[in-house]
Structure formats: structure tokens, C-alpha cells
Amino acid sequence: MGVKVTFVQADGVEKTFDDVATGQSLMEVGRFNNVEGIMGDCGGSCACATCHVYVTPEWQAAVGPADDIEVATLDMVSDLFKSNSRLCCQIQLREELNGIRVVVAPSL
Numbered sequence: 001m002g003v004k005v006t007f008v009q010a011d012g013v014e015k016t017f018d019d020v021a022t023g024q025s026l027m028e029v030g031r032f033n034n035v036e037g038i039m040g041d042c043g044g045s046c047a048c049a050t051c052h053v054y055v056t057p058e059w060q061a062a063v064g065p066a067d068d069i070e071v072a073t074l075d076m077v078s079d080l081f082k083s084n085s086r087l088c089c090q091i092q093l094r095e096e097l098n099g100i101r102v103v104v105a106p107s108l
């Protein structure tokens with residue numbers, strides 16, 4: 001069974017996808033579905049920060065914190081960094097994230 005994910009683009013447009021397969025990253029879902037602002041230039045290897053999102057407060061605990069490598073890459077977008085910043089290529093979809101909602105960070 002798939003999960004539901006919602007991206008809120010920087011322009012305010014919400015894109016919701018139902019029945020998304022688990023086991024892939026949130027970045028892959030966003031890029032495949034042309035969510036504005038999710039480029040995923042490095043292919044998901046945590047090296048480009050073009051998949052920067054803000055995890056909405058109700059989902060932060062389930063998603064968990066960024067690891068040290070991700071924090072270092074997020075430094076590339078330090079002007080836009082917030083305490084709920086994550087690189088969505090590092091968020092693997094699993095059943096507990098059914099309904100997750102993230103806000104796409106603006107581009108630099």
C-alpha cells in the first residue's frame with residue numbers, strides 16, 4: 001500500500017500525490033512529478049541541496065533530524081536554512097510517513 005505526500009511549492013501551489021510507493025525518497029517523488037523547486041541535481045547523493053524542503057511541524061518527529069553529512073550539505077543553502085530544513089533526497093518514504101507534508105524552500 002502506498003502513502004500520501006504533499007508538497008507546498010514556494011508559489012503556494014500544493015501538489016498532493018496518493019498511493020506513492022514506499023522505499024523511494026521524497027526527492028524522487030517530487031522530481032518525477034515536476035514539483036517546482038525540487039531539482040535533485042546530484043541524483044540523491046546529498047551533495048547539491050537542490051531538494052531543500054521545510055518539514056511541517058507535525059511531521060518533524062516522524063521524519064527525524066538530518067545526519068552530519070546532510071547538515072554539512074545544508075550549509076550550501078545557509079541563507080535559507082531553518083530548524084526544520086531537510087534535504088528530501090534523504091527522506092525515505094515508509095508507512096509511518098503516510099500523509100507527510102513539506103514546504104519547498106525557495107531557490108537561491
Ligand code: FES
Nearest residue numbers: 040042048049089
Ligand atoms: S538531490 Fe542533491 S542533495 Fe538532495
